[in-house]
Amino acid sequence: MGHRKHSSPRRGSLAFIPRARRQRLIPRVRTWPATSSDKPTILGVPAFKAGSIHVITLDDREKTPNFGKPLFNASTVLATVPITIIGFRAYSHGYDGMQPFTDVFVENLPKELERKFKINAKDSEKKIKHVIDNISKVKQVSALISVKPEDAGLSQKKPFVFEIEIGGGDIKAQVEYAKSMLGKSIKASDVLKAGMMVDAIAVTKGKGFEGPVTRMGVKRKQHKSRKSVRAVGVLNPWHPSTIMYTVPRAGQMGFHQRMDKNKRILAIANAKDHPITPAGDFLHFGKVESDYLIVKGSVPGPIKRLVTLKLPSRPVKVKSEPPKILQISTVPAR
DSSP states (O other): OTTOSSOOOOOSOGGGOSOOOOSOSSOOOOOOOOOOOSSOEESEEEEEEEEEEEEEEEOOOTTSTTTTSEEEEEEEEEEEOOEEEEEEEEEEEETTEEEEEEEEEOSSOOGGGGGTOOOOOTTHHHHHHHHHHTTTTEEEEEEEEEEOGGGGTOSOOSOEEEEEEEESSOHHHHHHHHHHTTTOEEOGGGTOOTTOEEEEEEEOOEEEEEOHHHHHOOOOOOTTTSSOSSSOSOSOOSSSOSOOTTSOOOEEEEOOEEEEEEEEEEEEEETTTSOOOOTTOBTTTBOOOSEEEEEESOOSSOTTOEEEEEOOSSOOOOOOSOOOEEEEOSSOOO
16 A cells, blocks of 8 residues: 555454345344254244343352352343234245245234235135145244334334244144244243343444444544545555455445344343333333343344344353342443
8 A cells, every 4th residue: 555654454344244224124034043842932032122221140150250259240121022923934945945835814913014014814724724734845934923112112103023933843833833823922031031042133223324434444544645534545456457345435334234142131020020110211212111131231223123032043051040130220321
């Protein structure tokens, strides 16, 4: 580079390319974990980010110097709401991967779903029989769920509708489980327990269009070395005479889908029995009046953002027992 005497490491991680703006608020889960359980169940639950607090627990990591002593945990409170199973989708092997085989919906869809779509579900029994008769072709079963943000105290009336894979047992047991749960509700406490590890997937906070200094961490050039100061020194060489995708450029910053792996659940409770709302309410969220869970550490996304918690894809060997909580703060981290 003409403006420096020595070379420098590249700026901006290539692990997050393309840094494009996410089109939907609902995160897309590309890989669901495999479970060895004999009982079918859904492999994840949605939640809404409420705020941050701190929790003091007793350190249960046996091979650490702090074992048995109080441990300060910066934590995140996630408000959970009942999940309504409105149908299920069976997948079969296609030419280029999994493809939908049949969609089955409950006959009496909730009224709030009229804001999303209109579906004629009168022939659901025929479709269920079609799936059972062709069970050898079915390779995967996913539950179609509906979540109302109003149940978490948010102002949004339009529900979120997406699918969560069903795991455990064989395919026939999964189809029977999906059939038996049509139109019913599931709580987060039915799937997740305190002490478990989960992967948190959400869309991060959007920052808009930013230059390469803010977006990629490129250093500002020296004074009077170029007409531009907040730009890279060279975009491309003479040969090849093209701008490579690895060059730090200006563009969208934030509002990307991100996943935090292996976040430990510290507690799962109901706000009526165990209030969690601090004095003055959670900033930008208000009061948590539904079920909630406390996750150790941070979670992607701003306040009120939909977060999908799924069973870990790469689980770590830790204790699955609930941690011993000594104190839960009532002062939010602001």
